[in-house]
Amino acid sequence: MSKAKEGEGTRASLPLLLCSGKGEWKMRRRLREKGNAFVIPAIFWVLTFTIFPLVYSFRVSLSKVLYGKLVGFAGASNYLRMFGDYRFWGTLRFTLVLVLISVCATTAIGLGLAIVFNRKMKGLRAFRSILTMPLFTAPVALGYLGVMMFYEENGPINVLLKYLGMGKVPWLSHPLWATLAICLVDIWQWTPFAFIILLAGLQSISDEIYEAAVIDTSSGWAVFRYITLPLLSPVLGTVIMLRMVDAFKAFDIPFSLTSGGPGTATRTLTFYIYTQGLRNFDLGYASAMAYFLLAITMVIGLLFFRRYRELYE
Amino acid sequence: MEWRRLSVVLLSVVFVLGFVFGALAQEGASELEIQTANAAFEAADKGNPDPAWKGQKLTIAVYSAGPRGAISGPLYFWRPYFEKLTGATYDIVEIPFGELREKIFTDLMTGTGTYDIIVGPSWFYGDYIMNDWIVPAQEFFNDPRMPKWEPESIALPVRELYMWGDKLVGFNNDHDGQVIYYRRDILSDPKWQEEFKKEKGKDMPTPPWTWEEVYEICDFFNGKDWNGDGEPDYGISMHLKVGGQGFFHFMALSAPYVVSPAPGDDPAKVTRYHNVYWFDPETMEPLVNTPGFVEALNMLIKLSKTGPSAMFGWSLGEAWDAFLRGKAVMCWSWGDVGSLAQLPDRSVIQGKLGVAPIPGSDKYYDLETQQWVNKKNFVANTVGASWHGVISKYCKNKELAAYFLSWQATPQINHWNVVWGWTGVDPGTSYDFLQPSGKATIEEYVATGYDAEDARQFVTAYEEMWTKYPLRQTYLRIPGTPEMWEVYDIHLSEAVTGQVSPEEALNRIAEEWKAIVERYGKDTLKKIYQEAIGYKPE
Numbered sequence: 001m002s003k004a005k006e007g008e009g010t011r012a013s014l015p016l017l018l019c020s021g022k023g024e025w026k027m028r029r030r031l032r033e034k035g036n037a038f039v040i041p042a043i044f045w046v047l048t049f050t051i052f053p054l055v056y057s058f059r060v061s062l063s064k065v066l067y068g069k070l071v072g073f074a075g076a077s078n079y080l081r082m083f084g085d086y087r088f089w090g091t092l093r094f095t096l097v098l099v100l101i102s103v104c105a106t107t108a109i110g111l112g113l114a115i116v117f118n119r120k121m122k123g124l125r126a127f128r129s130i131l132t133m134p135l136f137t138a139p140v141a142l143g144y145l146g147v148m149m150f151y152e153e154n155g156p157i158n159v160l161l162k163y164l165g166m167g168k169v170p171w172l173s174h175p176l177w178a179t180l181a182i183c184l185v186d187i188w189q190w191t192p193f194a195f196i197i198l199l200a201g202l203q204s205i206s207d208e209i210y211e212a213a214v215i216d217t218s219s220g221w222a223v224f225r226y227i228t229l230p231l232l233s234p235v236l237g238t239v240i241m242l243r244m245v246d247a248f249k250a251f252d253i254p255f256s257l258t259s260g261g262p263g264t265a266t267r268t269l270t271f272y273i274y275t276q277g278l279r280n281f282d283l284g285y286a287s288a289m290a291y292f293l294l295a296i297t298m299v300i301g302l303l304f305f306r307r308y309r310e311l312y313e
Numbered sequence: 314m315e316w317r318r319l320s321v322v323l324l325s326v327v328f329v330l331g332f333v334f335g336a337l338a339q340e341g342a343s344e345l346e347i348q349t350a351n352a353a354f355e356a357a358d359k360g361n362p363d364p365a366w367k368g369q370k371l372t373i374a375v376y377s378a379g380p381r382g383a384i385s386g387p388l389y390f391w392r393p394y395f396e397k398l399t400g401a402t403y404d405i406v407e408i409p410f411g412e413l414r415e416k417i418f419t420d421l422m423t424g425t426g427t428y429d430i431i432v433g434p435s436w437f438y439g440d441y442i443m444n445d446w447i448v449p450a451q452e453f454f455n456d457p458r459m460p461k462w463e464p465e466s467i468a469l470p471v472r473e474l475y476m477w478g479d480k481l482v483g484f485n486n487d488h489d490g491q492v493i494y495y496r497r498d499i500l501s502d503p504k505w506q507e508e509f510k511k512e513k514g515k516d517m518p519t520p521p522w523t524w525e526e527v528y529e530i531c532d533f534f535n536g537k538d539w540n541g542d543g544e545p546d547y548g549i550s551m552h553l554k555v556g557g558q559g560f561f562h563f564m565a566l567s568a569p570y571v572v573s574p575a576p577g578d579d580p581a582k583v584t585r586y587h588n589v590y591w592f593d594p595e596t597m598e599p600l601v602n603t604p605g606f607v608e609a610l611n612m613l614i615k616l617s618k619t620g621p622s623a624m625f626g627w628s629l630g631e632a633w634d635a636f637l638r639g640k641a642v643m644c645w646s647w648g649d650v651g652s653l654a655q656l657p658d659r660s661v662i663q664g665k666l667g668v669a670p671i672p673g674s675d676k677y678y679d680l681e682t683q684q685w686v687n688k689k690n691f692v693a694n695t696v697g698a699s700w701h702g703v704i705s706k707y708c709k710n711k712e713l714a715a716y717f718l719s720w721q722a723t724p725q726i727n728h729w730n731v732v733w734g735w736t737g738v739d740p741g742t743s744y745d746f747l748q749p750s751g752k753a754t755i756e757e758y759v760a761t762g763y764d765a766e767d768a769r770q771f772v773t774a775y776e777e778m779w780t781k782y783p784l785r786q787t788y789l790r791i792p793g794t795p796e797m798w799e800v801y802d803i804h805l806s807e808a809v810t811g812q813v814s815p816e817e818a819l820n821r822i823a824e825e826w827k828a829i830v831e832r833y834g835k836d837t838l839k840k841i842y843q844e845a846i847g848y849k850p851e
Contacts (some may be wrong), residue, residue, distance in 0.1 A: 067440075067840075170623065178626070263813075264803055
């Protein structure tokens, strides 16, 4: 950090050495003006594509909307409607379950794989590439792939279970199993993400620390518990936060795998927002729910960054 | 560098092969198809195409099924003929089923006018009419440039979908309704008939005329190896996945329990309490949680126990497939099953297909007296989309669009689409029904690959249902219909998977429908609903 600041300082003050007094002041002003001009496109971008939609959608959330047109002021009724809407609470409950299971599982499995692959071994690159492949697949394609994999009448997974002497699992027709199926596909897709980042984190820990630790203890667990985990925790925190924010937005996999069913058992909050907003054109209510989701993810983000500052500043 | 060159060459080969095979797949038509299509083209009225149309282009939105798929397929097939006829052409924009509403309505709401023609479902009419989004077909019917077609040839219940009041609004194409399909060979087998009698203490009702009889047959066959493959087989095949169109099947099943005949000379007259299915036309109170619906939902759940549990996660194609592969003894669905049963690569039941009109019920609930009436009740249905073209009010060349749709609606072209099952266009006109009551011959169907008896039963079942059943189920054509049906779909799924009781599921539907009605405006919706079902307040 400090090196970068020094560099910036050097670059900024170099022309100033060539002038002094009034001239220096003029130079500074010209530079500031030029700098402002460079920032304008970025400001325009943020205003147009972030601030304006945010403000406009807030206005929409306070309006009655019919066929995409704002036809009246609705006050807080769209927000209050959420509290009496059992479908909203049902989708929120499923979203929280998905976030909890998926984030815990992807992080734990990703960490396990990162530890396994954090050593010199033959074919390591090939293994890593294969392991990361699901990450580069479109989630909607994975969902449709899941339809085939979890097909209850002689689908590959049920056939495998049959060979193992287990019964037919109602993967897509039972609310609990359908929830599990969604979680499994999500975990399969996102474990490589955790794996790549945690592996990078592990590789950044100096070997010297381990060498010193080995002198004090022979227990692998103790090394992991007291050396690896604390040094990896910033990376681990980042992985968990990014995964949480992403899992809250899950849409494609439930959409393609179960269509949110049976009933609304696997409908996520974003799926519900999409249905209300873009299929039913009830944009007021959809915007209100979207704001609720935004609030959740912002709270998670703020908590994370506060904790992060407490630990590392 | 060598491996790079090699990969570029390999990729190019793959792309070229893909393009060539893709193009061939689009051609795909058999010699016989071309011959019969040429004959239909020659015989069809061509009107007087305006020379000014030369070089113009239309854009048609249709649901996505590909160049040889249902409903979109005929648009690809007939395009070269249209180009030859008018010198104009059209682009086909395929939209996935689940995105139809958002894409089409967004185009119409914003007035963008991307789509000149919308080959869409009948449940969009409420929104079309309320917002004045389409130009009625009536406006072009007497234009001398237009090919002549015959609205009066369409079976009455389906024709009503193409009309709004007395005005013709859509152009004839598809005719949807559900009938029951069964294994003719199995149900008429003396061995199984004898066993049925032994087990149930009565003769096997072949074909089944009520849902109670359907249940008895399915219950008997479920778990028995009646197809001889060494594994237990199923009674019914249906599908209940959310978004998988299973709710249409419940509409067809529930109609005889809910729709009651009007007293007096005309049992089909729509009154406040008779021949209504969706809402009370005076109050817009949903009828979906009335006892008739509860009874029907209990029947659906009972029936679902006679098929694979997996069907709760099935979509339409999977349910059809189980019947066509000979794993289920019965299913009820649209006309597609009748035509798919004739395709050797999809079906093992060609020549074994039995078809009957949609079953009735042993009793129905009278909304006026609020009592059950123990009398058999038969109600024809037009559930489904009856996919057909309408002209957007933003269309830039409305006459050319009307010309194309009128030409497609002519008896020769429309009937050609019906006899070639891959088109997804189902029978529903007098020229599709067999002689002597209709105009078609069995040979026309046999020529395209139908088994003669399969075709006879298939076409006759539709004709009987639409022309001989005393009552017909009204179709929901009000603003917000797609949203209401989505709610219906979700809560039915909750009930069949045991998440809530049938009563609770139906109450939830009623509550959500009330909220939707309020959102669109009860008075506005009531007026449109009354017009849509032909109810005249007394």
